[in-house]
Amino acid sequence: MKTQEAMVNAFIEGAAELDEATAALIAQRKALLGPAYRLMYERPLHFVRGEGVWLYDPDGNAYLDAYNNVTSVGHCHPKVVEAIRRQVGILATNTRYLHGAVLDYARRLLATMPSEIGHLMFTCTGSDANDLAVRIAQAHTGGKGIIVTETAYHGITQAVSEFSPSLGENVDLGVHVRTVPAPDSYRSENVAEEFTAAVRAAIGDLRRHGIKPALLICDGIFASDGVFDGPAGFLKRAVDAIREAGGLYIADEVQSGFARTGEAMWGFQRHGVVPDLVTMGKPMGNGFPVAGVAARPEVLADFGAKARYFNTFGGNAVAVAAASAVLDVIEEEGLLENARTIGRHIKEGFQALAGRHACLGDVRGAGLFLGVEIVSDRAGKTPDAAAATRIINGLRDENVLISGCAKAANVLKIRPPLVFTRENADELITKLDLVLQRLS
Structure with a gap:
């Protein structure tokens, strides 16, 4: 029997003392939901409400969320909430019926991408989207082979888990991966x-x-691998290589899309490449389950000729209302520019901290997606996972939420909502400095 696979920043039962209420909730969760779920932090958190960049526990304590890219325009953004509320009271049906809103949204979203990408298909989750994209790529190329980075995460369906190595050694990779x-x-x-x-x-x-190779899939900032943002443009030659082999390039934009990097709407645009397929999820509906696959028409043609596609909830009227409201907020509130300017401010703040704290080996990232490499010695660039865990949990104790990533589990992963302000950024920087001082 295989042992339980640990994840980065995982709760480990018995490793820390818990208050009675938290211990009781964990016991109920384990009894009712089974053994496969995981919790974050040494002392897991219980939240009952969210607003903007804040999450609140039952006692009303506020936690600064510098990690959750799902609610990308902020928790419970009133415009998104109202769009969902209004539409669910009018019509909620699927794409087997004609509906103008889904067409309006597809037109708007595709306009944010290169002109070569001309079709949009809807799913419910990023996992669904990557599953569908692989089916399309394999139909077009006639191949099965998939190339991914060694700590990538792309989803949890059977097919997608086979090329999501970050799920751990107990989840087998496919023989075609x-x-x-x-x-x-x-x-x-x-x-x-x-x-x-x-x-x-x-x-x-x-x-x-x-x-036969079918595809190379990666996200625009290599989020689970350790947040590698550049140099911008380096991806182009690898994309050329997979195309020369008869395969396609799938840009997984679940984490790096929707203005996250501050330099462009989509992570792949930083590299000057046009994908064959683009997958998206999570931030598309600010937490409402809507996701999709954008495709070059010639790539989708083979799949469309041979297979029917239907998704009961993918592209339903309520999901499209949520997704449309998210685009409205990004445009109206200038969140692409905000991600660029506030992200730069955070990065400069972290770099200043690196001048005082030797464990900060590298600060990298683009926009509001940052990675900080924690090392035991700078000369050797030696990963220090234990110190990274202490920092993450130290920030949790200061009511600031981040997490970790990378093959060596030593990179701080920071993805604040796009509505993060300079004041929020300064609090994050100050609290990180405080935690580092305590650890030193």
Whole structure:
């Protein structure tokens, strides 16, 4: 029997003393929901309300959310809430009936992408979207082989879990899947050259085993691998390599899309490439279950000719209302620019902290998506997962929420809502400084 796989920033039963109420909730959760779920933090949190960048526990204590990209325009944004409330009282039906709103939204969303991408299909989750995108890619190419980075996360369906290595060693990768090292800008001599060489080697290995390459899939900022943002443009040669092999490039924008990087609406745009397929989820509806796949028409043609597609809830009128409201908020509140300016302010603040705290080995990221590498010594760039865990939990005790990522579990992962203000940013920087002082 395989042992339970630990995740980054996981609650480990018995590792910390819990108050009576928390322990009781955890026991009930385990009894009712079973053993597969995981909780975050050494002492898990219980929230009852959210508003903007804040989450509130039953006692009314406010926690600054610097991690949750699902509610990308802020918890319970009134415009999104009202759009959902209004539409659910009028009509909630699926895409087998004609409805103008889904067409209006598709037109608006596709207008944010390169002109080569002309179709949009709807799903409920990012996992669904990646599952569908792989079906489309395999139908178009006639291949099965999939290339991903070695700590990537793309979803939880059967097909997608087979190319989501971050789920852990107990979740088997498919025989048609090859992993490549993440483009580690902190340790690499030449990110573009090394990443391209790794993709070409994976293509060769697939072929040697009689597997035709179908696709390379990655997100625009390599979020689960450790948040690697650049240099911008390095991805282009790897995309060229998979296309030369007859495969496609799928841009997973679940984490890096919808203005998150501050430089462009979509993470892939930072690299000057046009994907064959783009998948999205989570932030698309600010937490409401709506997701999708955008595609080049010529790529979707083969799949559409051979297979019917239907999703009971994907693209329903309420989901489209939520998604439309999110686009409205991004545009009307200038959240792309806010992600750029506030993200830069946070990054500069973290870099200043690195001048005083030797454990901060590297500060990287784009917009409101940042990674901070925690090391035990800078000269050796040695990952320090234990220190990263202490920092994450130290911030939790200061009512600030972040998490961790990377193969070595040593990178602080910071993804505040796009409505983060300079005041919120300063609180995050100040609290991190305080936690680092205590640890030193």
